[in-house]
Amino acid sequence: MAKPITQFICGQCGTVHKKWIGRCDGCGEWNTIVEEAPLSAGPAKSGLGAGKGRKMALMDLASQEAPPPRHPSGLAELDRVLGGGLVPASALLLGGDPGIGKSTLLLQAAASFAAKGLSVVYVSGEEASAQVRMRAQRLGLGAAPMALAAETNLRDILTTLDETRPDLVIIDSIQTMWLDTVDSAPGSVSQVRAAAHELVTFAKRRGVSVILVGHVTKDGQIAGPRVVEHMVDCVLYFEGERGHQFRILRSVKNRFGPAGEIGVFEMTGAGLSEVANPSALFLSENETASPGSAVFAGIEGTRPVLVEIQALVAPSPLGQPRRAVVGWDSARLAMILAVLEARVGIAFAGLDVYLNIAGGLRISEPAADLAVAAALLSAREDAALPQGAVIFGELSLSGALRPVAQAENRLKEAQKLGFSTVIAPEGCNFGSVGGVKLMQMADMTRFVGDIFGAG
Missing domain, CATH: 3.40.50.300 (P-loop containing nucleotide triphosphate hydrolases)
Structure with missing residues (x-):
């Protein structure tokens, strides 16, 4: 049986070294390398002798086990x-x-x-x-x-x-x-x-x-x-x-x-x-629609949440315009700006762009693409989006809008909070929910034409 190899591990970053050195190659810290004891020898290759372990119990997939008990906290x-x-x-x-x-x-x-x-x-x-x-x-x-x-x-x-x-x-x-x-x-x-x-x-x-x-x-x-x-x-x-x-x-x-x-x-x-009711918490109390503001119907876990997306577009005095993002992925913002310029013909060159997710929430799902694009266009054109509208949908690099999952739950949450219009991609499954005006778009060109009267 091969002799166990002793390892030396950095106590700060966990980098493994073959021998002790004064400075860690991973994090650059001094005197953080410690020796880690080797694992004990396992059973012999033949499976016989002193190294032999005990037999474990095997079950098939049809075995039934009771779900684990739970203690609710009351919170x-x-x-x-x-x-x-x-x-x-x-x-x-x-x-x-x-x-x-x-x-x-x-x-x-x-x-x-x-x-x-x-x-x-x-x-x-x-x-x-x-x-x-x-x-x-x-x-x-x-x-x-x-x-x-x-x-x-x-x-x-x-x-x-x-x-x-x-x-x-x-x-x-x-x-x-x-x-x-x-x-x-x-x-x-x-x-x-x-x-x-x-x-x-x-x-x-x-x-x-x-x-x-x-x-x-x-x-x-x-x-x-x-x-x-x-x-x-x-x-x-x-x-x-x-x-x-x-x-x-x-x-x-x-x-x-x-x-x-x-x-x-x-x-x-x-x-x-x-x-x-977190949706009411993340939405603005101002009932008047304002430019640069869009309401996004998102899904966090199993819970639908409505949140306000705010955008500000202003002329930049700098040679390289600023792109400031709070609560969203800055790389995805750059992608949406590129799609709007290449596929719709709306440029943001020479303009500072600021994007904020209201309430301190961080959004990561791609379904927010359309709401972000709507807030950016609304801020750039200084035109408010339709009153009482919620927006969701994924934006592809071709400018097409892709349907998203759990559209029915998003619509129900919007309806519960009094929203009357839903703007979403074509192909979303809304089930049998009624009483809401549905505006379904195939691509960003149609979205800009229907919402802002250009295209």
Whole structure:
């Protein structure tokens, strides 16, 4: 049997090296390379002898298993994102920008789960117990029946949890946990990976639900090795803009429910409050149509959401006009501007273009192409779009409009909020919904001609 090869791994970025060096080739940091112990030898090639393992149970696809039980929190928006509630023996990872409200959300969730009869332990590695108590009192949760600890030594934490056997454990945050068997500083790749592995293993072994808080990088990704996101059952992101009171809880991975689902909260002086109708929250209260404004009917997870897209086009004093985007992909904006110029003959050269998604929401689905193009044309021509209209559709490079999924749900949401006109591509399946004026377009040339009277 071949001798196991020793590896040297950077504690900051996780780059693997064949030998120890002073400076990591991946991130450029000094003295971050640590030796990783080789894996233990596996069974012999013949399958006999001391290395032989035990036989595993095999089942066919027709085997029936009961769905996992769930513990609802009582917070409808949180339960929606989790897929109906908290699953026992599951591991969740929550990421978000500093100060966005992660600790506030988890403290409210912990108090809500505790009020439902679950045994909850909240472990803070970033704040003292007195600080957590102050926050709880400010949120009106000072009498919540939950246990609190301030500790970073993972060995002590797991020993305590083995004795108390709670139903839910919250670790705030995984980057502060320290495992004495790993020779690196807290927050390093090695420590985060090892600590997450120990906590996920504990959750599966003891049937305890574990929620881990993770810091994020400048790019908005959870800091540390990507393997942590593969270990856990559910990855959640808490998003929002500092200047807005709205917060979005989004699931990007969920083994027990739909991925991409969102829950909407509003940050108030008394903590986070749920928003039952996010569409009304993201729309402007101004009932008068204005140039550069278009209402987009989008889908976030399984929920239809109406949001206002705002555009401003102005002459540029610069040699290279500005393209500023908030809440949308800047590369897709460049593509839409190119299509409008090449296929419709409307140029934006010499013009500054500003695009904003109202309410701090970030949109990623291609169905917003037509709404963005409509807002840009409305701003450029200084002409408002039809009053009470919602717009959605994907724009191809040829200038044709492509139908999008869940058109019926989008239309129902628009109808519920009082919109009377839907502008969408041809071929969308609207079902049997009536009472709304449908304007279906085949391409951008017809859209410009019908809406702005040119083509």
